[in-house]
Amino acid sequence: MTASFDISFPAVPVSPEADTLRLEVRAFLREWLRDREPIKKAESWNGFDPAFSRAIGARGWIGMRWPKEYGGHGRSALERYVVIEEMLAAGAPVAAHWFADRQSGPALLRYGTEAQRREILPRIARGECYFAVGMSEPDSGSDLASVRTRAVDTADGFVVNGTKLWTSFAHHAHYMILFCKTESGEDRHGGTSQFLVDLATPGIEIRPILMLTGEHHFNEVVLRDVHLPKDALLGKRGDGWNQVMSELSFERSGPERFLSSFTVLVELLRELGPRPDARSTLAIGRIAARMAVLRRMSHSVAGMLEASKDPALQAAIVKDLGAVLEQEIPEIARLLVNVQPDPDSLNGLSAALAYTIQHAPSFSIRGGTREILRGIIARGLGLR
Amino acid sequence: MSEILSSMVTRVFADHCSDAVALRAEEGEWPEALWRTSEEAGLPLALIETGEHSLGVPVEDAFQIVRLAGKFAVPVPLPETMLANWLLTRSGLEPQSGPLVAVANPALRTDESGTRLTGEIPSVPWGRRAGVVACFERSGMLHVAYLGRDGFSVREGTNIAREPRDRLVFDVDLNRTAVAPLPAGVDGIRLRAAGAALRCSQIAGALESITAMTIDYTGQRVQFGRPISKFQAVQQNLAVLAGQAAAASSAADMAAEAFAEGIRLCAIAAAKTFAGEAAGVAAGIAHQMHGAMGFSREYALHFRTKRLWSWREEYGNETEWSTWLGEGLASRGADQLWAEITAI
Ligand SMILES: Cc1cc2nc3c(=O)[nH]c(=O)nc-3n(C[C@H](O)[C@H](O)[C@H](O)COP(=O)(O)OP(=O)(O)OC[C@H]3O[C@@H](n4cnc5c(N)ncnc54)[C@H](O)[C@@H]3O)c2cc1C
Numbered sequence: 001m002t003a004s005f006d007i008s009f010p011a012v013p014v015s016p017e018a019d020t021l022r023l024e025v026r027a028f029l030r031e032w033l034r035d036r037e038p039i040k041k042a043e044s045w046n047g048f049d050p051a052f053s054r055a056i057g058a059r060g061w062i063g064m065r066w067p068k069e070y071g072g073h074g075r076s077a078l079e080r081y082v083v084i085e086e087m088l089a090a091g092a093p094v095a096a097h098w099f100a101d102r103q104s105g106p107a108l109l110r111y112g113t114e115a116q117r118r119e120i121l122p123r124i125a126r127g128e129c130y131f132a133v134g135m136s137e138p139d140s141g142s143d144l145a146s147v148r149t150r151a152v153d154t155a156d157g158f159v160v161n162g163t164k165l166w167t168s169f170a171h172h173a174h175y176m177i178l179f180c181k182t183e184s185g186e187d188r189h190g191g192t193s194q195f196l197v198d199l200a201t202p203g204i205e206i207r208p209i210l211m212l213t214g215e216h217h218f219n220e221v222v223l224r225d226v227h228l229p230k231d232a233l234l235g236k237r238g239d240g241w242n243q244v245m246s247e248l249s250f251e252r253s254g255p256e257r258f259l260s261s262f263t264v265l266v267e268l269l270r271e272l273g274p275r276p277d278a279r280s281t282l283a284i285g286r287i288a289a290r291m292a293v294l295r296r297m298s299h300s301v302a303g304m305l306e307a308s309k310d311p312a313l314q315a316a317i318v319k320d321l322g323a324v325l326e327q328e329i330p331e332i333a334r335l336l337v338n339v340q341p342d343p344d345s346l347n348g349l350s351a352a353l354a355y356t357i358q359h360a361p362s363f364s365i366r367g368g369t370r371e372i373l374r375g376i377i378a379r380g381l382g383l384r
Numbered sequence: 385m386s387e388i389l390s391s392m393v394t395r396v397f398a399d400h401c402s403d404a405v406a407l408r409a410e411e412g413e414w415p416e417a418l419w420r421t422s423e424e425a426g427l428p429l430a431l432i433e434t435g436e437h438s439l440g441v442p443v444e445d446a447f448q449i450v451r452l453a454g455k456f457a458v459p460v461p462l463p464e465t466m467l468a469n470w471l472l473t474r475s476g477l478e479p480q481s482g483p484l485v486a487v488a489n490p491a492l493r494t495d496e497s498g499t500r501l502t503g504e505i506p507s508v509p510w511g512r513r514a515g516v517v518a519c520f521e522r523s524g525m526l527h528v529a530y531l532g533r534d535g536f537s538v539r540e541g542t543n544i545a546r547e548p549r550d551r552l553v554f555d556v557d558l559n560r561t562a563v564a565p566l567p568a569g570v571d572g573i574r575l576r577a578a579g580a581a582l583r584c585s586q587i588a589g590a591l592e593s594i595t596a597m598t599i600d601y602t603g604q605r606v607q608f609g610r611p612i613s614k615f616q617a618v619q620q621n622l623a624v625l626a627g628q629a630a631a632a633s634s635a636a637d638m639a640a641e642a643f644a645e646g647i648r649l650c651a652i653a654a655a656k657t658f659a660g661e662a663a664g665v666a667a668g669i670a671h672q673m674h675g676a677m678g679f680s681r682e683y684a685l686h687f688r689t690k691r692l693w694s695w696r697e698e699y700g701n702e703t704e705w706s707t708w709l710g711e712g713l714a715s716r717g718a719d720q721l722w723a724e725i726t727a728i
Contacts (some may be wrong), residue, residue, distance in 0.1 A: 285710030
């Protein structure tokens, strides 16, 4: 035997501060979400509500890890983890601030100018300023490096032309982080950069693309001769690919990667009552077991990020296993209880199932498809 | 685990558990050199945390030893003996030399005088070799006694890895042995969970091993002019295999922690459910990627996969533990579900 195999998920030490914080968040959410219907809770991190974002911003639960001088709260990755998992488990509408808190804010913190940080980060942390992620295009999905949108130098900045696709909540966002080509040439990865784009800039058209449910969630963002100032360039010119890749561990390992169907599980338990039949108790226990292990792994990745390690491989494993679980939960639930999935039903399980069954296919597509993640794991194993 | 301990244990197992030893063990031969060397290294005492008999290794390290035992598929009852010695010392009794197994089964009963112990217990690991540490109820309280090898008869059986799993029929005079009450916080289900926690670590070790073997094999086996690991379909399978192995490893850590925290049942129930399921998925992929080679007795894969198929059943399979977990969650209700999951 010559190959060695060691992908470890180090244990995370217990933290009394995090426990206290958890109870605080729980109490707040119980109050705020008292009348929220199961079908709204089922939206998980697609639930958009600026009032909620402002309320938790006021509590200090956005931008938690950022320095205080930029409106942040100087807290740990593990404390942030507790806050977001409590919100997702409770079905809180986190979408408005979600991308800004998770990836755009941290990108600005690393690559933005001092003026941008001072201007924008405090607004994000207050829950007032929202971001969209402009990566995918009509001809570039998994093969992100093939993007065609291009920024060309001018005397005072850049001019951008191209089309971004599937851009979640661009119609509500103030800014978009744009990933596009800046150089021509052979290097597939080397010629790209990231830009901070104010979505009010002339030349940007945001067109709705309805989802299969009829909801307006994502968009086509067309950029025609859009003039960007010089300081819109985020980070190093030509280094866009590396910058985007370093965001992915944050994007892929969080509790949003195994909690998307949690409302279905809660409503299933409500429907089954305190003494379900043997088949149902077994199913509930089995799902809970997998959730507990995934949660431990996801938590461990947060611990590694806090310790400045690069857990890209572990993050891909969490997302891959998490999506499988999220997709199985509605499939298991529908066979245990005799309810028809119906978005208009007053029955919580029926409505939550209707929402989640329709959204489940996206769980293994958004943020990197199942096949791409498994390719990343294979590379981590030294196979590619 | 400390480097020194890990390399010492690895050396003991690597030196004394060759494929030839494993094959002869399947045929019923006791690997005396492997056992003796393990005992000389003190490994059967590794779970004893304090006192004169303690090796002085933390509980997590003791579970790492168990994981290595799974990785090397050692055909001796080392985890069972570690647990039995832990139970003896926690009950104020002396640890014992030689292989041991703890038995906690309500089928073991004392008579009215409390001096005669009888009962029939199926599937006792290494019953034909091991001294028995028995748990039983006497005058409404759980007790423990070291029975040695007297007082029971053996009907031999095995699991599919050909590890002894024997039916023991007890008829013991308890006047001839030291009996002590079980320590606080230990009872029948917790002993079963302790066994399950050990199996989780063994499963994690075996999964680590079959993943490495499969990566190795697919890198060497050439078909259609290239190593089969260059085919995307094979890579996707290997990624799933590695994911299951890594996750089961995390589950095993969870179970080991739960043992150290007073045998917390819900964490072990979740871990054994997860590890048992991962064992089946991973063994299936490992075999698929090996083609016919993995099916041959000469090739070492089956020493691990047959154990995985056995260990996932032992000390409670996925049905037993997930039902236990599910009953608790359902009884506490939908609005407590998340709080319960975070408490696992
Ligand atoms: C709900 C939702 C929200 C989204 N929000 C955003 C957003 O806000 N911003 C943004 O930029 N993007 C967003 N996306 C887009 C998302 O990032 C892409 O869908 C994803 O990267 C996959 O690209 P694609 O859809 O073009 O699929 P494709 O890349 O065309 O893939 C189609 C299929 O082919 C497989 N495939 C592709 N290449 C390979 C390969 N090399 N080997 C094996 N199989 C392969 C894929 O796995 C998949 O199964 C969103 C998507 C969804 C569903």
